[in-house]
Amino acid sequence: MIILQNAMEKSNLFKVDEFGVKNYNYGALGLLSVVLFAVINMSLGYVTFVAETSVVGSPVKNYADAFWLMLMSSTTIGFGDVYPITLVGRITVFIMFLLGVGILGGVGAVFANKIFGFADTNIKNRELRKQNEEILQQNEKIYQKLSVLEDKLEAFNKEAK
Structure with missing residues (x-):
């Protein structure tokens, strides 16, 4: 958390207003979050694809299945049609679950803040x-x-x- 705060301080994605309050550029932060979300989904999807397609009986048959698994894990939906059976696949799903919930929750909070005017x-x-x-x-x-x-x-x- 401290690393993220330091990165935000150095990013100059905010302006300090006349009241001394940091006002972040939510458009840039939202775009950065979406790009980060996509990169993590694709990367972990590839790791899952490599780990799962080499195992007989795995529901993950191609990269599209692995990517779908990452999307469903990140949004906590998890339909159950595609699931990991290897340890590496399960670890990637767990990591995606944690990161996806955090990133999507953060983006959702930013949009709710803007929409409802807090x-x-x-x-x-x-x-x-x-x-x-x-x-x-x-x-x-x-x-x-x-x-x-x-x-x-x-x-x-x-x-x-």
């Missing part, structure tokens, strides 16, 4: 906090001016008596 609410809250701070500063200036005017009025009243 990020926009946070931005509005930060804007309101900044406006409140400005209002408080303005009120303090007005209070100081009023204090000066009160002092002048008291001095004027003392002179008039």
Whole structure:
């Protein structure tokens, strides 16, 4: 997790706004996630293809079957029509299950955040906090001016008596 955070810091896929909050480029992150997902699916699919097609009785007959197995594993659907019977095949399915759920869950969270506007609410809250701070500063200036005017009025009243 720390490695991923360091990579994100060095990637410059974010801008720091006036409130000091990092706003990530979700389009680039989404595209990167989809590409990573595809590469992992294809790579682990190939490993599964090599491991499974050499075994008699394996439901994995070709690369398309192995790729389908990886897709079904990554989405946690797993229809059961294609399944691994070798240890290597089972390990690749397990790895794809973990990585696929993580990547697809992350992409889903990004899209849900954008669609339902949770990020926009946070931005509005930060804007309101900044406006409140400005209002408080303005009120303090007005209070100081009023204090000066009160002092002048008291001095004027003392002179008039």
